[in-house]
Amino acid sequence: MRKGAVTNLRRIVERTHAADLAAIYGDMNDLEQGRFFQVLKQSDLVGEVIAHMDPVNQQELVEVLSPEEVAHIIVEMDSDDAADILNLLTEEIRDDVLTAMKREDSEDIEKLLDYPEDSAGGLMTTSFFALPEGMTAKEAVEAIQGDEDAETAFYLYVVDEAGHLAGVVSLRKLITSSPATKLRSIMSTDVINVDVNTDQEQVARLVSKYDLLAIPVVDEEKKLSGIITVDDVLDVLREEATEDIYKMAGTSQEELLHGNRVMPIFRIRIPWLAVNLIGGVLTGTILWWFRATIEEIIALLSFVPVITGMGGNVGTQTSSILVRAFATGRVDFDSLPSHLWKEVRVGFLLGIVCGAMVGLAALIWHNDPYLGVVVAVSMMAAMTVAAIMGTLTPALFRKLKIDPAVASGPFVTTANDITGIFIYLAAATLMLKFIKH
Amino acid sequence: MRKGAVTNLRRIVERTHAADLAAIYGDMNDLEQGRFFQVLKQSDLVGEVIAHMDPVNQQELVEVLSPEEVAHIIVEMDSDDAADILNLLTEEIRDDVLTAMKREDSEDIEKLLDYPEDSAGGLMTTSFFALPEGMTAKEAVEAIQGDEDAETAFYLYVVDEAGHLAGVVSLRKLITSSPATKLRSIMSTDVINVDVNTDQEQVARLVSKYDLLAIPVVDEEKKLSGIITVDDVLDVLREEATEDIYKMAGTSQEELLHGNRVMPIFRIRIPWLAVNLIGGVLTGTILWWFRATIEEIIALLSFVPVITGMGGNVGTQTSSILVRAFATGRVDFDSLPSHLWKEVRVGFLLGIVCGAMVGLAALIWHNDPYLGVVVAVSMMAAMTVAAIMGTLTPALFRKLKIDPAVASGPFVTTANDITGIFIYLAAATLMLKFIKH
Numbered sequence: 092m093r094k095g096a097v098t099n100l101r102r103i104v105e106r107t108h109a110a111d112l113a114a115i116y117g118d119m120n121d122l123e124q125g126r127f128f129q130v131l132k133q134s135d136l137v138g139e140v141i142a143h144m145d146p147v148n149q150q151e152l153v154e155v156l157s158p159e160e161v162a163h164i165i166v167e168m169d170s171d172d173a174a175d176i177l178n179l180l181t182e183e184i185r186d187d188v189l190t191a192m193k194r195e196d197s198e199d200i201e202k203l204l205d206y207p208e209d210s211a212g213g214l215m216t217t218s219f220f221a222l223p224e225g226m227t228a229k230e231a232v233e234a235i236q237g238d239e240d241a242e243t244a245f246y247l248y249v250v251d252e253a254g255h256l257a258g259v260v261s262l263r264k265l266i267t268s269s270p271a272t273k274l275r276s277i278m279s280t281d282v283i284n285v286d287v288n289t290d291q292e293q294v295a296r297l298v299s300k301y302d303l304l305a306i307p308v309v310d311e312e313k314k315l316s317g318i319i320t321v322d323d324v325l326d327v328l329r330e331e332a333t334e335d336i337y338k339m340a341g342t343s344q345e346e347l348l349h350g351n352r353v354m355p356i357f358r359i360r361i362p363w364l365a366v367n368l369i370g371g372v373l374t375g376t377i378l379w380w381f382r383a384t385i386e387e388i389i390a391l392l393s394f395v396p397v398i399t400g401m402g403g404n405v406g407t408q409t410s411s412i413l414v415r416a417f418a419t420g421r422v423d424f425d426s427l428p429s430h431l432w433k434e435v436r437v438g439f440l441l442g443i444v445c446g447a448m449v450g451l452a453a454l455i456w457h458n459d460p461y462l463g464v465v466v467a468v469s470m471m472a473a474m475t476v477a478a479i480m481g482t483l484t485p486a487l488f489r490k491l492k493i494d495p496a497v498a499s500g501p502f503v504t505t506a507n508d509i510t511g512i513f514i515y516l517a518a519a520t521l522m523l524k525f526i527k528h
Numbered sequence: 529m530r531k532g533a534v535t536n537l538r539r540i541v542e543r544t545h546a547a548d549l550a551a552i553y554g555d556m557n558d559l560e561q562g563r564f565f566q567v568l569k570q571s572d573l574v575g576e577v578i579a580h581m582d583p584v585n586q587q588e589l590v591e592v593l594s595p596e597e598v599a600h601i602i603v604e605m606d607s608d609d610a611a612d613i614l615n616l617l618t619e620e621i622r623d624d625v626l627t628a629m630k631r632e633d634s635e636d637i638e639k640l641l642d643y644p645e646d647s648a649g650g651l652m653t654t655s656f657f658a659l660p661e662g663m664t665a666k667e668a669v670e671a672i673q674g675d676e677d678a679e680t681a682f683y684l685y686v687v688d689e690a691g692h693l694a695g696v697v698s699l700r701k702l703i704t705s706s707p708a709t710k711l712r713s714i715m716s717t718d719v720i721n722v723d724v725n726t727d728q729e730q731v732a733r734l735v736s737k738y739d740l741l742a743i744p745v746v747d748e749e750k751k752l753s754g755i756i757t758v759d760d761v762l763d764v765l766r767e768e769a770t771e772d773i774y775k776m777a778g779t780s781q782e783e784l785l786h787g788n789r790v791m792p793i794f795r796i797r798i799p800w801l802a803v804n805l806i807g808g809v810l811t812g813t814i815l816w817w818f819r820a821t822i823e824e825i826i827a828l829l830s831f832v833p834v835i836t837g838m839g840g841n842v843g844t845q846t847s848s849i850l851v852r853a854f855a856t857g858r859v860d861f862d863s864l865p866s867h868l869w870k871e872v873r874v875g876f877l878l879g880i881v882c883g884a885m886v887g888l889a890a891l892i893w894h895n896d897p898y899l900g901v902v903v904a905v906s907m908m909a910a911m912t913v914a915a916i917m918g919t920l921t922p923a924l925f926r927k928l929k930i931d932p933a934v935a936s937g938p939f940v941t942t943a944n945d946i947t948g949i950f951i952y953l954a955a956a957t958l959m960l961k962f963i964k965h
Contacts, residue, residue, distance in 0.1 A: 110737045143737075145858075236704045245682040245699070245741070262682070262699050267673045299766065300547045300580075302759035304682070304741055321758050322739035325765060329736065332769030333852055339773070340848035341841055347858075351870040357877045360845060367841050368882055371834030372889060379830040389823060393816040396945055397808030399833065403840075404778055404804050404938045408797060411777035415770055421582070421784075433788040440794045445805055452809060501841045504941075508833055 100130045109136050113143035128152065132160075138168035141176065147350040150179045158187035166196050171216040171323065174203040203317075211294050212287035214327065215308040215317030221248045222274060224257050229270035231260070246305050246318075249278045254314040256284060256307055284309055287316060291327045296420055298324045335418055338496035339411060341367070363501060370505030374399070374512055381516035384523060390457040391519055394449065394466050395512065401445055401470060402477040402511035403504040409434050409481030410499035417485065417495055424486075431482045438478025442471035461522055469518045473511035480506055537567045546573050550580035565589065569597075575605035578613065584787040587616045595624035603633050608653040608760065611640040640754075648731050649724035651764065652745040652754030658685045659711060661694050666707035668697070683742050683755075686715045691751040693721060693744055721746055724753060728764045733857055735761045772855055775933035776848060778804070800938060807942030811836070811949050818953035821960060827894040828956055831886065831903045832949065838882055838907060839914040839948035840941040846871050846918030847936035854922065854932055861923075868919045875915025879908035898959055906955045910948035917943055 104112060112131070116124060131137050141149060141164065153161055153176060161180075165173035165188070177185050177200065185204075189197045199217045206212025220238065222231050231247065247265065249258040258278030268277050284307045285294055298306050298321060306324075308317045334344045341363040349355040378385070378395070385391050413430065416422035422430050450467025454460055481503050485495035541549060549568065553561060568574050578586060578601065590598055590613060598617075602610040602625070614622050614637065622641075626634045636654045643649025657675065659668050668684065684702065686695040695715030705714050721744045722731055735743050735758060743761075747753045771781045778800040786792040815822070815832070822828050850867065853859035859867050887904025891897055918940050922932035 108738060110739075114737075232703055235700065262703075263672065266669055266699075266703055299759070299762045300551075301545060302547075302757075304758065321741065321762070322736070325736045325758070325762065328762060328765045328769070329856060332765070332773075333856065336769075336773060336776070336848050336852045339776075340845045342845050342849070346849070351866055353870060353873045353877060356870070356874050357881075360874065360878060361881060364838065364841060364878060364882055365885070367837060368834060368885060371837040372831075372886065374833035374837070375830035378832065379827075382826050382829060385829065386823070386826060389819050390816075392819060392822065392829075393812035394809075395815065395832065396811035396836065396949065397805060399836075400804060400808040400811070400942060400945060401801065403941070404801055407937060408777045408779050411773050412779070412783070415773045419766060419770065429788055433790060433793070436790045437793050437797065440790060441797060441801060444794075444798060445801055448802070448805060449809070500844060504840070505837060508837060512833065 097130060100127070101133070104130055104134050104136065109139035110143045112136065112140045113145075113148075116140070117145050117148050124148075124152075132164070135167070138164050138172070142168055142172035146179070146348055149176060150348060153179055158184060159191045161188045162191035165200070166192055169216045169218050170199050170203055170317075171214060173200050174213070175208075177204060178208060206287055209291045210287065211285045211289040211291065211308045211319060212316070214291050214294065214323055215287075215319045216323075217317045219248065219307075219315075219318040221250045221315055222260075224249045224251055224273070224275040224278065226274050227270065228265055228268045228272045228274070228277065231265055231274060232270075235262075247274075248282070248307050248315060248318070249274050250315050256282060256309050256313065256315045258282060259307075282307060285319075287311075292331055292418070294319055295324050295327045295331065299328070331418065335414060335496040338494060339414065339500040341501035367501045367505050370509065374505070374508045377509065377512050377516065381520060384516060384520045387523060388459075388462065388519065390453075390459060390462055391465075391516070393456070394453060394462075395515070397449055398466075398470055398473055398511045398515045399508045402473040402507035405438050405441060405474045405477040406481040406503040406507040407500065409438065409478050410485050410503045413482055413485045414495045414499045417489060424490075427482075427486055431479070434478045434482045435475065438481075439471070439475045441478075442474030445474060446470035461526060465515070465519045465522050469511075469515040472514050472518075473507070476510050476514070477503075477507045480510070534567060537564070538570070541567055541571050541573065546576035547580045549573065549577045550582075550585075553577070554582050554585050561585075561589075569601070572604070575601050575609070579605055579609040583616065583785050586613060587785060590616055595621060596628045598625045599628035602637070603629060606653045606655050607636050607640055608651060608754075610637050611650070612645075614641060615645060643724055646728045647724065648722045648726040648728065648745045648756060649753070651728050651731065651760055652724075652756045653760075654754045656685065656744075656752075656755040658687045658752055659697075661686045661688055661710070661712040661715065663711050664707065665702055665705045665709045665711070665714065668702055668711060669707075672699070684711075685719075685744050685752055685755070686711050687752050693719060693746050693750065693752040695719060696744075719744060722756075724748075729768055729855070731756055732761050732764045732768065736765070768855065772851060772933040775931060776851065776937040778938040804938045804942050807946065811942070811945045814946065814949050814953065818957060821953060821957045824960060825896075825899065825956065827890075827896060827899055828902075828953070830893070831890060831952070834886055835903070835907055835910055835952045836945045836948045839910040839944035842875055842878060842911045843914040843918040843940040843944040844937065846875065846915050847922050847940045850919055850922045851932045851936045854926060861927075864919075864923055868916070871915045871919045872912065876908070876912045878915075879911030882911060883907035898963060902952070902956045902959050906948075906952040909951050909955075910944070913947050913951070914940075914944045917947070 116127060119127060131140060165176050177188060189201060203213065222234060245262050247260045247262065248256060249260060251257045258280045259282045260274055260278045264277055283297060283301055283303065285297065287308055287310050294306060303321065305318045305320045307315055308319060310316045337344045342360050346356050346359055413422060446467040449470050450463040453466040454463035484498040484503055488498040489495045553564060556564060568577060602613055614625060626638060659671060682699050684697045684699060685693060686697060688694045695717045696719045697711055697715045701714055720734060720738055720740065722734065724745055724747050731743060740758065742755050742757045744752055745754045745756060774781045779797050783793050783796055850859060883904040886907050887900040890903040891900035921935040921940055925935040926932045
């Protein structure tokens with residue numbers, strides 16, 4: 092690049108928001124990304140830009156940098172973002188990076204790396220603002236004026252001598268109090284907080300329920316160890332919803348780490364499909380068992396897809412709704428029976444109406460009242476069973492501490508294919524015997 | 529209730545967070561809710577508690593209150609929450625409520641009601657804090673101290689004489705500036721803002737991208753009309769994800785307004801199922817067309833479910849992933865071709881592996897190499913086609929301004945059933961002719 096071009100680029104970098112720079116970077120090809128990063132790494136913003144990048148861009152980038160370069164960049168980042176970057180590296184390179192950092196810088200980050208990524212500990216930043224309860228309002232204002240780094244200054248957490256979380260003062264309350272007042276007497280002691288081990292979904296639920304801008308995180312001894320800000324909670328909500336949607340579709344959000352690379356995505360999806368493949372062959376086996384019935388009344392064939400399809404649809408509806416209700420906390424095990432009872436009634440009603448429609452279609456198409464009855468009755472039964480299974484399967488998975496989202500989608504669909512086909516052909520076979528006698 | 533019980537209840541209400549009171553209310557039966565509300569309505573918190581309730585509780589509650597009572601309660605609420613409550617009422621009752629309010633109170637809310645619920649205008653509150661650019665830092669601090677009502681005081685928006693958004697000053701910046709400084713000289717003029725007509729999904733994306741705590745909303749003349757705070761954005765993110773999951777499952781989030789009432793939920797779900805019912809009958813028609821082939825090789829039957837099932841699974845995976853990628857902005861029309869190309873390759877690879885597995889199963893099970901080849905080849909073709917349709921259908925829907933989530937789930941599954949069955953039986957029929965000659 093010409094000298095002038097670099098200078099221009101530098102000027103653009105300085106004037107642009109880190110989030111926009113990260114988005115621009117994501118749209119570039121490899122060559123452009125390389126050149127752009129040469130300019131970017133001389134800017135103070137480099138850490139913030141990387142923190143805003145897509146995980147796939149982050150990973151590609153840190154893989155080509157030396158441990159020293161990574162150390163140099165992440166030391167400027169908030170500790171939670173730095174830990175996220177380190178989590179993308181192999182253990183070996185991660186250790187090299189930590190070794191390349193100054194001891195006091197690496198300590199905080201190493202502590203964060205010990206917590207599971209989806210816990211409050213893994214989500215929190217250790218760069219926060221805490222003041223002793225004996226401080227006056229005036230001293231507190233001065234402390235804020237002197238500290239550039241604290242990620243949030245809208246809530247001021249107050250700690251006792253031992254570092255335990257004692258209360259919270261809003262910045263607003265602080266400036267509306269007389270200068271000599273002690274924080275102890277203006278702080279609110281009723282602080283909603285979480286433990287380092289709290290699951291991130293629970294953190295998101297609390298922040299969203301109480302409309303918080305940040306939530307303090309305490310360790311086992313109730314000492315204030317970090318805070319989680321609402322922007323990280325937004326990311327959690329988005330990620331949890333994405334993860335649920337991916338799992339319901341029978342895959343995993345891990346796909347996102349692989350961009351457009353085909354082989355790793357294939358490897359993520361194939362186990363799910365293999366399970367459903369076995370389910371599909373099982374359903375086929377049931378058809379094969381009943382082949383004598385089908386050969387006798389070949390018209391039965393024409394309603395196999397609608398019986399399995401509708402069972403699958405009701406199953407997907409019921410299970411997706413419950414998975415989402417579990418995720419948002421709208422339904423729990425206490426309210427599960429009334430939820431199940433509602434779904435059963437809805438499924439039964441849908442089954443009666445759809446059964447009547449398809450039964451009528453069968454009667455008109457094949458001019459066979461027996462077929463009409465078999466189709467109608469088994470459709471109704473299959474849809475009611477699908478509603479029950481679509482509710483109980485995610486609930487069972489949750490009880491077993493497996494993510495209920497896995498139970499939705501392909502899994503429930505395949506299970507309902509099997510029960511639907513069985514009900515249909517068993518009913519037809521019985522009916523056939525009944526006609527013969 | 530005894531007098532003492534009411535007093536106790538009143539004490540509990542005073543000490544409990546509005547969000548918790550709303551949750552407690554939701555868990556009560558009708559009788560308890562009635563008694564609880566008698567106490568609640570004498571508390572200052574009543575508006576805030578109602579704002580935190582489930583929509584289904586809100587609706588039940590406002591339906592039994594008189595227009596005067598509703599007016600009395602919502603006048604204490606933030607204007608955006610008040611508008612949400614009014615949106616639950618019939619037009620007639622809503623007008624009665626607005627008439628029962630004082631003119632200056634109803635004006636703001638009426639303006640909000642004019643905006644679509646899913647626009648920035650429908651989401652914003654008109655209770656915000658704006659200061660003239662000529663004010664000094666000292667005057668600004670005094671203004672904050674005097675105003676109890678402003679929903680946020682962490683960003684102070686600055687307006688010019690005509691009310692246009694001119695800049696923003698953080699509370700922190702304000703208290704770290706010397707008292708005589710004019711806001712004009714300390715404000716940042718580069719304020720990320722949205723228009724009243726901006727879609728709420730876009731609002732959420734901006735707030736999340738730039739890690740904002742609030743975003744100002746301007747009208748057509750660039751005048752500051754309201755603000756949207758991050759807690760409302762959290763709700764939007766949650767709602768949009770819920771809506772996508774409901775639509776992918778073939779229903780709508782409207783279900784949530786009806787609690788456990790069966791009939792309204794039945795009415796929401798039946799149209800979706802009816803469409804798929806027709807699709808299922810169409811698939812059956814294709815089976816019926818090819819009945820001669822099936823009667824000749826009855827073993828073909830045993831692979832019908834696995835062919836449709838696997839096509840449906842790949843279709844659901846591909847479409848769900850794209851719908852989510854559209855929603856989070858990760859894929860747009862520019863990056864669609866490379867996304868499609870990835871999905872086609874993944875689908876083809878999955879098809880080869882699954883086709884080989886099922887083909888082998890067919891060979892072993894029925895000891896028929898021709899059947900093995902037909903099953904393997906059509907599985908591969910059906911899965912590749914499913915990957916293409918699973919990508920192009922949501923993209924087409926988006927182009928047509930229909931929510932792409934509708935295209936996922938049942939719709940794509942049914943479409944893939946039809947193509948899968950057709951490919952399979954057409955291949956089998958061709959192969960049969962080939963063997964005969």
